[in-house]
Amino acid sequence: MAFAGGGMNTPSARDTAPGGRFIFFALLSLVLMYFDQRDGWGAKVRYVLQAVAYPIQVTVGSPGRLINATSEMLRTRASLREENEALQTRDRELELRTQRFEALERENEQLRGLAAGSLPPLVTKSVLVDAIQAELTANRQRLVVNKGDSDGLFRSQSVVDGKGLVGQLVRVGPWSAEVMLISDPAASVYVEIVRNGITTVAEGTGDPASLLLPQLPTTADVKEGDLVVTSGLGGVFPAGIPVGEVFEIERDPDELLATVRVRPRANLDRSHRLLALWFDATNPAAPWRPEMLDSLPPASIADPVTREAPASKQAGPSAEPARRKPAPQAGPHPPAARPAEPAPEKPAQAPEPVEPVQ
């Protein structure tokens, strides 16, 4: 019966000939693909299209939020009171921990030979963002959040939840942005094992409950339960943000490298409320890539690339360690040392800040 409907506009064969249009659209697609790969104005086209697509993004994410909102409305008084008590207990615990933390910070300052109070806070600003869409497949682990360029969010910005590192922004539209989770197969994070300071790289596996440390030798000193934090080496993430705990180690005597798995601390597949962070550049733990830093105007989507491309050609890889280690005696870097222009001493990391190359 449906086929009878075909009669409503049966065109002549000449009218339907879509060959010319097909060639036009196919070429257009190829041009788009070419420029999207090279990150030139492809990024700008995407920026505009993302603005157009924003209402659809919100619509797509709305069923999940509707369910959340409904279940929130249906909660009983008792369960709310219970949660309130639990939160208050947690608040007290956290306050105690903060006091302890402040003491440690002062001690750290003294050990570094700095005057008391001269070490600035690492995080200068944070913005609460809500996930409006999630794509958690084996190939892509991404979230779309409800804030973007208009709120000052920028590409490669670190995103955390209450427990640990979540990921970084890879695409920023006007009102929305895409977070690449640390569990994305394309993501890798420079990490450090807190117990002994071994630095390595954590790679996403496409599973939000497990990251891989693929570069540790079988003889490496790793134990189950070891806390893994960001090392700050990639320059994208600050140092010292919890990533997860080691939960599985496979040591095959025939292999050079062990298979070490880390369970992320952050609820990668369940967190809806996340924090996008800004850092104070003068804190030694802050990410050193200039586009990560607070003092610069929020980079528009194409900026990091244009700033980065010439710089990464100039500097050799040997520049990295010197730049990385802040000299304790020198105190905080003067803000003037961070030019907005391409710095000649800028380390040659991968030109793409998204995937730190090991």
Place this chain on the structure above:
Amino acid sequence: MILSGTRESRLLVYITALIALVLTLVPMPQLLSLLWPNLLVLTVLYWSTMAPLTGGMLLGFVAGLALDVLGGSQLGQHAFALSLLTYLAIRLHLLTRAKPLFEQSMFVLIALLLYEFTLWAIDGFSGNRTGSWARWVHVPIGAMLWPVVVGILGRLHSPR
């Protein structure tokens, strides 16, 4: 008379495509998202076969671009694959739309295979991850769902 009918159904075509787009992208549990067919591709195939003048090549391209932007894939990837599919569907619409549903499903199976193959090839050429077998699961499911798509969309415009 005919013109006004065409204009109305153009709105219908784009509204159904929009709904299909939202339904395609709605986040869902892991297993279900594996089995979830690409409803937008099916809808575009339907309109390209049943009303090739109304949707036309533009519908295929725009739908593909929407998948690229909202799905976060390489810009132009889905647009290319879906343009190709739309072109073939329009070219062959006189052949396919007279066929019984079962045979149409076979055509859809081939079309979806071609679609996924194109995406897969572009992923490979551009150095992206080509993914596991999981990406192919939606192909037979989409083909099986074709009679349902015909049933629903056919009801929307056949009375006219």
